Amino acid sequence: GSLTVGELAEKLNKDSSELIKKLMFLGVMATKNEDLEKETIELIAEDYGVEVEEEIEIDELGIETQVEEDDPAKLEERPPVVTIMGHVDHGKTTLLDSIRHTKVTAGEAGGITQHIGAYQVREDGKKITFLDTPGHAAFTTMRARGAQVTDITILVVAADDGVMPQTKEAINHAKAAEVPIIVAVNKMDKEGANPDRVMQELTEFELVPEAWGGDTIYVNVSALKGDGIDELLEMILLVAEVEELKANPDKRARGTVVEAELDKGRGPVATLLVQEGTMKVGDPIVVGNTYGKIRAMVNDLGKREKSAGPSTPVEITGLNGVPNAGDQFVIFGDEKKARQFGEARANRAREQERSQTSKVSIDDLFDQIQEGDVKEINVIVKADVQGSVEAVKGSLEKIDVEGVKINIIHAGAGAIAESDVILASASNALIIGFNVRPDANAKRTAETEKVDIRLHRVIYDAIEEIESAMKGMLDPEY
Numbered sequence: 001g002s003l004t005v006g007e008l009a010e011k012l013n014k015d016s017s018e019l020i021k022k023l024m025f026l027g028v029m030a031t032k033n034e035d036l037e038k039e040t041i042e043l044i045a046e047d048y049g050v051e052v053e054e055e056i057e058i059d060e061l062g063i064e065t066q067v068e069e070d071d072p073a074k075l076e077e078r079p080p081v082v083t084i085m086g087h088v089d090h091g092k093t094t095l096l097d098s099i100r101h102t103k104v105t106a107g108e109a110g111g112i113t114q115h116i117g118a119y120q121v122r123e124d125g126k127k128i129t130f131l132d133t134p135g136h137a138a139f140t141t142m143r144a145r146g147a148q149v150t151d152i153t154i155l156v157v158a159a160d161d162g163v164m165p166q167t168k169e170a171i172n173h174a175k176a177a178e179v180p181i182i183v184a185v186n187k188m189d190k191e192g193a194n195p196d197r198v199m200q201e202l203t204e205f206e207l208v209p210e211a212w213g214g215d216t217i218y219v220n221v222s223a224l225k226g227d228g229i230d231e232l233l234e235m236i237l238l239v240a241e242v243e244e245l246k247a248n249p250d251k252r253a254r255g256t257v258v259e260a261e262l263d264k265g266r267g268p269v270a271t272l273l274v275q276e277g278t279m280k281v282g283d284p285i286v287v288g289n290t291y292g293k294i295r296a297m298v299n300d301l302g303k304r305e306k307s308a309g310p311s312t313p314v315e316i317t318g319l320n321g322v323p324n325a326g327d328q329f330v331i332f333g334d335e336k337k338a339r340q341f342g343e344a345r346a347n348r349a350r351e352q353e354r355s356q357t358s359k360v361s362i363d364d365l366f367d368q369i370q371e372g373d374v375k376e377i378n379v380i381v382k383a384d385v386q387g388s389v390e391a392v393k394g395s396l397e398k399i400d401v402e403g404v405k406i407n408i409i410h411a412g413a414g415a416i417a418e419s420d421v422i423l424a425s426a427s428n429a430l431i432i433g434f435n436v437r438p439d440a441n442a443k444r445t446a447e448t449e450k451v452d453i454r455l456h457r458v459i460y461d462a463i464e465e466i467e468s469a470m471k472g473m474l475d476p477e478y
């Protein structure tokens with residue numbers, strides 16, 4: 001059967017107007033009562049995370065099928081995904097290194113550990129996945145993007161230091177996400193180690209140890225010496241068992257980006273954590289606002305893989321752009337659909353970006369100045385040759401508009417680089433480029449950081465543009 005825009009909106013629990021807008025990004029102009037093609041319905045549904053399986057009748061597509069119930073018979077145990085949190089210097093990095101070192105290199109001969117943002121170890125024949133970015137920055141960025149990847153949090157507390165501000169923050173994050181906490185009391189090898197004090201202090205946060213009638217697991221460790229690591233891993237498996245972590249490996253994969261970057265030789269690379277299903281080389285994929293076809297898959301030991309199942313982190317290549325940590329990915333049935341869908345998402349993202357204003361944009365400098373009473377414009381000047389740099393600089397400095405000052409924070413010859421953009425972003429500056437362009441990295445960062453880059457071929461144009469913006473900045477004279 002077929003659906004109209006209005007009917008589909010109702011099934012998805014969305015406004016028709018929202019759907020109509022979405023359709024426009026897909027290049028489909030439709031009114032509320034228009035019938036939609038099956039392909040289009042699938043695209044829309046997928047955008048809302050509703051998977052329309054080939055065998056599912058379109059008519060059945062509803063909010064009920066969004067939480068697509070997996071056949072319980074197909075659910076299999078999956079490794080827990082663990083994040084390590086705690087106060088700075090309490091030993092998070094050392095613990096991650098120690099676990100990896102004692103468990104990975106010893107067991108898997110020939111493996112050269114690769115930093116891909118996550119790794120897996122084996123304990124008692126079972127796997128545990130660790131997110132390799134200590135601290136709650138990673139945890140919160142992912143949560144902010146709606147991704148829930150962590151199953152268990154290890155709260156590291158130094159036995160000689162006790163509960164500190166970031167310890168409390170970590171507890172709050174874990175509790176907000178309803179993720180179980182295991183406490184690793186670290187630095188037990190040190191003189192002043194006082195694990196009782198740590199337990200006492202944490203009791204205030206409802207982390208009551210089992211010994212005192214509570215249900216929080218405490219493990220004493222020395223990340224530095226490797227003491228207690230096995231026990232910690234065993235406790236992780238115990239909690240995982242209680243949590244009954246399961247996933248269906250027998251379907252198209254879905255999951256979250258752990259980290260991503262642009263590699264000079266390989267193009268965009270992204271570490272993906274598969275959360276359900278199995279991902280294979282060659283699969284068409286949409287990741288955040290990027291898409292592609294998985295060209296190669298490498299695990300945390302630098303080994304090429306052909307497929308990756310639930311809770312497995314792999315680094316992939318083959319995307320048309322660099323996604324963000326915390327972005328979701330979905331494997332598609334066919335390539336054309338993935339591209340169509342990826343492009344639609346990219347368009348939408350661009351559209352959203354356009355509606356946001358940059359930090360310092362020449363177009364709204366006037367308004368910004370009026371509201372914020374800013375009397376200074378920070379500017380970075382880049383030009384093709386040093387002579388032009390001096391000429392542009394000299395002319396800018398000569399602009400004489402009462403009450404407003406131009407502050408050239410950096411000037412140099414050469415293309416506009418990412419470092420220029422980062423500097424501009426940090427100091428709320430505009431970038432003026434004379435006979436130069438931003439390189440790809442600079443462009444991308446400028447887009448995300450909302451840095452205004454003005455490119456000119458004639459010095460006069462560059463100066464005039466700034467001058468008129470500045471004139472608009474003046475307080476009215478009475």
Ligand code: GDP
Nearest residue numbers: 087088089090091092093094186187222223224
């Ligand atoms: P992070 O900021 O939480 O990642 O902490 P680090 O792992 O960087 O550790 C901070 C400092 O504590 C480093 O100098 C480590 O060598 C040290 N450290 C970490 N774990 C232990 C431990 O178990 N015993 C001792 N004595 N020092 C440790």
